[in-house]
Amino acid sequence: MTNHLAKNHKISDLFRHLQVGQTECRKRRIWVGRVKLYISALRLEDGELLLVVSPMFNASAIGDYALRWEIETLFSCLKGRGFNLENTRLTDPRRVKKLIAVLAIGFCWCYLTGEWQHDRKKAIKIKKHGRLSISLFRYGLDYVQMVILRLIGFGKKEEFKKVLA
Numbered sequence: 001m002t003n004h005l006a007k008n009h010k011i012s013d014l015f016r017h018l019q020v021g022q023t024e025c026r027k028r029r030i031w032v033g034r035v036k037l038y039i040s041a042l043r044l045e046d047g048e049l050l051l052v053v054s055p056m057f058n059a060s061a062i063g064d065y066a067l068r069w070e071i072e073t074l075f076s077c078l079k080g081r082g083f084n085l086e087n088t089r090l091t092d093p094r095r096v097k098k099l100i101a102v103l104a105i106g107f108c109w110c111y112l113t114g115e116w117q118h119d120r121k122k123a124i125k126i127k128k129h130g131r132l133s134i135s136l137f138r139y140g141l142d143y144v145q146m147v148i149l150r151l152i153g154f155g156k157k158e159e160f161k162k163v164l165a
Contacts, residue, residue: 011039011051018043023062046130078103082110082141107137114140 011032018024020043029036032053040061042050052061078085083103090096114136118124125133147159 012049014039015041015043015049015051018049020045020047025057025059025061027057074104074107077107077135077137081135081138083107110140110144111137112140113143114138116140117143 011030014026014030015024018041023040023042025040026038029038032039035055037053037055038057038061040052040054040058042052042062044050050062050065052065054061058064075085077083078100080086083106085099085103088099090099117139118132118136124136124139127133150159
């Protein structure tokens with residue numbers, strides 16, 4: 001970033017004072033490269049900074065970004081991590097809308113099942129970098145698939161009812 005004296009500085013220097021979980025939205029635009037932008041920051045639990053830049057001032061930029069990230073995660077799971085939405089080749093907007101609604105319910109079911117599995121049955125291993133070895137969604141999806149296959153193949157309705165609860 002370039003200050004008013006045309007000197008280059010690290011953007012992180014502006015937010016050095018932030019504590020973990022604390023956010024700040026700069027009210028003045030800052031030169032980033034050749035563009036003047038508004039910058040918001042959040043100090044993450046690992047001490048890193050999450051920076052969000054925008055051409056307009058937005059006091060809720062960090063919160064908006066968090067919502068956007070959740071939606072990105074949902075669509076990532078719907079497209080390539082289990083549901084393969086794009087393989088349907090649907091183009092009619094009404095049908096796509098209905099399919100996404102049903103898949104979103106399925107996503108929630110799998111995610112909540114993954115949480116339940118992780119908390120009550122068998123915890124997911126944590127890797128050296130501190131993240132789960134598989135996502136809660138994938139953990140739940142694998143379990144739901146297994147239960148449905150058992151229900152179809154072996155007639156075990158009780159386990160299926162537990163997943164629905």
